[in-house]
Amino acid sequence: xxxxxxxxxxxxxxxxxxxxxxxxxxPKEGEGPLADCFxxxxxxxxLGEATWExxxxxxxxxxxxxxxQKGGLSENDISFxxxxxxxxxxxxxxxxxxxFSIPFIGLFGACSTMAESLAVASVFVESGLANNAxxxxxxxxxxxxxxxxxxxxxxxxxxxxxQWTVTGAGCAVVSPHGQPPYVKAVTFGKINDxxxxxxxxxxxAMSGAAYETIxxxxxNTKTNINSYDLIVTGDLGKVGSGLLxxxxxxxxxxxxxxxxxxxxxxxxxxxxxxxxxxxxxGCSASVLCGYILQEIAQLKLKNVLFVATGALMSPTMxxxxxxxxxxxxxxxxxxx
Amino acid sequence: MFMxxxxxxxxxxxxxxxxxxxxxLTKLTPARILVSFVVLGVFLGxxxxxxxxxxxxxxxxxxxxxxxxxxxAKGVRLAxxxxxxxxxxxxxxxxxxxGITAVMMFALMVSxxxxxxxxxx
Numbered sequence: 001x002x003x004x005x006x007x008x009x010x011x012x013x014x015x016x017x018x019x020x021x022x023x024x025x026x027p028k029e030g031e032g033p034l035a036d037c038f039x040x041x042x043x044x045x046x047l048g049e050a051t052w053e054x055x056x057x058x059x060x061x062x063x064x065x066x067x068x069q070k071g072g073l074s075e076n077d078i079s080f081x082x083x084x085x086x087x088x089x090x091x092x093x094x095x096x097x098x099x100f101s102i103p104f105i106g107l108f109g110a111c112s113t114m115a116e117s118l119a120v121a122s123v124f125v126e127s128g129l130a131n132n133a134x135x136x137x138x139x140x141x142x143x144x145x146x147x148x149x150x151x152x153x154x155x156x157x158x159x160x161x162x163q164w165t166v167t168g169a170g171c172a173v174v175s176p177h178g179q180p181p182y183v184k185a186v187t188f189g190k191i192n193d194x195x196x197x198x199x200x201x202x203x204x205a206m207s208g209a210a211y212e213t214i215x216x217x218x219x220n221t222k223t224n225i226n227s228y229d230l231i232v233t234g235d236l237g238k239v240g241s242g243l244l245x246x247x248x249x250x251x252x253x254x255x256x257x258x259x260x261x262x263x264x265x266x267x268x269x270x271x272x273x274x275x276x277x278x279x280x281x282g283c284s285a286s287v288l289c290g291y292i293l294q295e296i297a298q299l300k301l302k303n304v305l306f307v308a309t310g311a312l313m314s315p316t317m318x319x320x321x322x323x324x325x326x327x328x329x330x331x332x333x334x335x336x
Numbered sequence: 337m338f339m340x341x342x343x344x345x346x347x348x349x350x351x352x353x354x355x356x357x358x359x360x361l362t363k364l365t366p367a368r369i370l371v372s373f374v375v376l377g378v379f380l381g382x383x384x385x386x387x388x389x390x391x392x393x394x395x396x397x398x399x400x401x402x403x404x405x406x407x408x409a410k411g412v413r414l415a416x417x418x419x420x421x422x423x424x425x426x427x428x429x430x431x432x433x434x435g436i437t438a439v440m441m442f443a444l445m446v447s448x449x450x451x452x453x454x455x456x457x
Contacts, residue, residue, distance in 0.1 A: 026454075027454075028454075028456075044454075045454035046454070141454070141455065142454060142455070145455075152452070152454070152455045153447075153452050156366045157355075157356075157359055157366055159359050159360065160360055198363050199365075200363070200365070201363075
């Protein structure tokens with residue numbers, strides 16, 4: 001069993017393995033720089049379904065089934081499935097996973113769900129109370145637009161700071177210690193509110209949470225930024241990443257040396273006209289499960305701190321004039 | 337005739353430029369910008385300041401949402417002249433009825449003829 005290092009940080013003694021993983025994405029993501037890393041690229045964003053919400057469920061199921069297949073597992077081998085998404089009541093997860101007979105634990109962490117689900121799944125496996133635990137999440141551009149802004153049919157214009165919700169799903173299966181990648185430690189973040197009210201600038205809203213969780217994790221595990229070859233945030237985008245660097249510069253730490261952001265990695269910012277970069281649960285999920293975990297398994301990356309950030313607002317709260325509180329969860333994934 | 341098109345293009349285009357500048361440089365949401373355009377149109381219509389712009393720009397002045405506000409103001413003014421103060425309530429929507437109904441009809445026709453697609457950029 002692991003240790004509680006305080007302030008949300010747990011270090012794992014047994015270090016569970018992420019035994020198999022898969023990423024399923026939409027056509028736009030399939031034209032981006034990481035296209036070759038994804039297990040499945042949909043030809044059409046609707047995946048043949050009648051509604052965008054059903055399309056997102058289909059994408060999640062695709063990622064899940066592919067991860068099972070890659071790991072030589074069947075749904076009977078899975079002890080628990082931890083899943084969530086951006087939609088009201090997490091419907092794309094619930095409606096997709098009703099096809100499976102697996103104990104379901106629904107999570108809401110907004111865009112931090114991949115880190116949150118991976119961390120919780122790892123805790124269950126580390127404690128010896130689960131054999132194979134699945135972490136699963138997704139987002140879909142059109143479903144998210146309908147949820148948070150306007151249906152795409154409305155034809156509204158996007159601002160320069162806006163991010164593009166990734167149509168993508170990522171699934172990671174966590175099992176007792178075996179082959180790399182290993183989950184060595186996690187930090188569950190606290191809710192952080194920078195007072196940002198602009199729903200078109202979520203990168204700025206989330207940068208404070210990322211800074212706080214990363215700093216807490218480094219302090220509690222007694223590591224520094226040089227202990228990692230990559231500290232990757234979920235979707236701060238260009239604007240949010242810049243703010244993150246500023247926050248760390250105040251501590252005289254230059255995090256830009258090891259930092260990357262999934263929202264900037266998944267799209268060609270210039271060529272694909274995505275303004276400030278990608279966002280959504282599926283952003284960090286597909287980059288983690290399509291690219292980063294593979295790099296660690298092949299020992300090209302040794303120590304990665306995966307920090308997905310989530311903006312915990314709802315359209316109702318924004319209309320009531322509230323600001324956007326955020327949370328960030330960190331997972332240390334290593335090659336040995 | 338060519339000058340009609342040119343002025344329609346310039347005046348309609350200028351409203352679009354103003355809208356785009358507001359999106360790029362301010363935190364105003366698109367909904368707020370559109371509502372502001374309507375309110376501005378009501379003001380410009382009520383003060384008769386917009387009449388020469390409509391004269392010059394034609395559809396370039398009336399099609400943007402500012403033109404909708406202008407139509408509301410003009411409708412209220414004419415209805416008050418004809419029917420008295422009750423015109424304050426009846427004038428706006430009756431003047432805008434053609435535009436509103438046309439928009440609903442076009443939207444219905446398009447939604448019946450085409451399947452919704454993904455947004456490209």
